[in-house]
Amino acid sequence: MTITTPAAPAAPVPAQLREARIxxxxxxxxxxxxxxLPEGTEERPYEHFEVVPQGRTIGAEIRGIDLSRPLTPxxxxxxxxxxxxxxxxxxxxxxxxxxxQRAFARNWGELEVNPLLAGGSSPDVVLFDKGAxxxxxxxxxxxxxxxxxEKPALGAVLQLREVPPSGGDTMxxxxxxxxxxxxxxxxDRIDGATAVHDFIPGFIRFYGPERLVPxxxxxxxxxxxxxxxxxxxxxxxxFVNTSFTTHITGMDRAESDRLLRFLFQQAHVPxxxxxxxxxxxxxxxxDNRATQHYAVDDYVPHRRVAERVAIAGDRPY
Numbered sequence: 188m189t190i191t192t193p194a195a196p197a198a199p200v201p202a203q204l205r206e207a208r209i210x211x212x213x214x215x216x217x218x219x220x221x222x223x224l225p226e227g228t229e230e231r232p233y234e235h236f237e238v239v240p241q242g243r244t245i246g247a248e249i250r251g252i253d254l255s256r257p258l259t260p261x262x263x264x265x266x267x268x269x270x271x272x273x274x275x276x277x278x279x280x281x282x283x284x285x286x287x288q289r290a291f292a293r294n295w296g297e298l299e300v301n302p303l304l305a306g307g308s309s310p311d312v313v314l315f316d317k318g319a320x321x322x323x324x325x326x327x328x329x330x331x332x333x334x335x336x337e338k339p340a341l342g343a344v345l346q347l348r349e350v351p352p353s354g355g356d357t358m359x360x361x362x363x364x365x366x367x368x369x370x371x372x373x374x375d376r377i378d379g380a381t382a383v384h385d386f387i388p389g390f391i392r393f394y395g396p397e398r399l400v401p402x403x404x405x406x407x408x409x410x411x412x413x414x415x416x417x418x419x420x421x422x423x424x425x426f427v428n429t430s431f432t433t434h435i436t437g438m439d440r441a442e443s444d445r446l447l448r449f450l451f452q453q454a455h456v457p458x459x460x461x462x463x464x465x466x467x468x469x470x471x472x473x474d475n476r477a478t479q480h481y482a483v484d485d486y487v488p489h490r491r492v493a494e495r496v497a498i499a500g501d502r503p504y
Contacts, residue, residue: 212449219458220367224272225420235262238269245361245478246461247273254278254470255287263294270342271420275359275461275473275480282468283346285312285494292344292472292496299340299497301333302402303390307494318351318490324393326482329360329454330430332475332497335386337409340475341500347465351489358462358481359473362424365453366414369425376446377413381436382427384409389430410436413450415503417476424477425453426503454479476500 223244224230237250247269258266270276283291285308292298298311304324307314315324333339345357366374385408387399413435415426429451435443453459463471473480475497 212445214452214456219364219456221364221458222367225422231268233265233269235265236269238273240273241277241463242361242461243458244364245274245359245459246277246463247275248277248279250279252278254281254291255283258291258294267295267419270472270474271417274361274363274477275463275471277463278470278472279466280468281346281470283470285309288312288344288346288470288494289496291470292342292498296341296498296500299333299499301497302405303386303394311496313495313497315491315493315495317484317487317492319488321490322393325484326480327484328429329451329479329481330389330428331362331426331479333386334384334411334426334428334431335389335406335409338500338502339411340497342473342475343495343497345471345473345493345495347467347469347491347493349490349492350465350467351486351491354483354486354489355491356462356464356483357471358460358483360454360456360479360481361459362426362454362477362479363417363422364459365456366423366425368456369453373446373449374414377435377450380413380438381410382413382447383433383436384411384431385433386431388433408433411503415476418501418504420477422477425450427451428454428479454481476503 221243236252239248239250241247249266249269252262266276289298289309289311300310301313304313305316306312317323331339332343386402386406390399411426413425413427414423416423427447427450432447434440435446438446
């Protein structure tokens with residue numbers, strides 16, 4: 188009797204993978220490098236207050252400090268270390284007077300006057316009073332404050348006086364993390380590059396030429412490095428933003444626009460962000476050299492009132 192061995196089943200024919208293409212220069216999924224401290228820096232405890240992290244690389248609530256009282260040199264130094272490490276610090280229920288808010292900010296330098304925004308109780312206090320029927324200004328875009336200045340602000344101290352029943356959060360993005368995660372090919376392109384910053388694109392959206400023309404001589408366009416080095420931490424950080432960066436120096440306009448769009452996108456990555464839900468009397472103190480921020484405009488017709496003081500900075504390098 189002949190025994191026939193069944194033939195082995197034929198190997199399946201691999202399916203033909205259809206051709207697919209997504210647009211270049213986008214944001215894609217994958218693990219990101221999330222490094223809060225400069226490379227080689229060791230974690231150290233805080234001795235004068237409690238630090239409660241609010242994000243992986245950015246944002247911490249500081250507990251156990253009354254900001255209405257003068258800072259000792261030791262406390263100021265430890266708060267500055269926290270600012271460098273966390274980039275934005277939150278203090279709950281401080282309810283500072285405008286003068287106390289200014290006094291706290293002056294621990295980091297002279298205060299800046301911004302003639303483009305509504306003044307508060309003194310020329311160096313900016314008042315944001317938003318709601319139905321108020322004059323609109325728009326901060327719901329990722330931006331770094333006043334990069335149109337030769338010396339953009341070091342930082343800012345913002346206090347909410349009145350909060351809406353819901354909404355009105357503020358978000359910050361860590362621009363050191365944004366730089367760390369750029370493709371090496373992009374880093375190579377922007378290493379040593381500069382970009383032009385101008386106040387007009389950020390303000391023409393809500394002010395007419397009659398308001399802006401008289402300020403053109405005071406604020407001419409300036410050039411800053413596309414990647415700045417933090418003067419205290421030494422971190423390299425992406426330093427372009429949608430509100431004020433107009434083009435990359437010496438680059439064809441179309442090429443500059445395409446590269447800037449890609450760089451602007453980096454602030455939109457949630458892994459680099461922290462979001463703060465305000466209560467009346469809360470304070471946020473951020474490092475304007477290392478961050479971008481976005482004021483979420485989702486509360487009108489309710490009212491939101493805030494005061495901000497900004498600390499004069501130095502020229503980026």
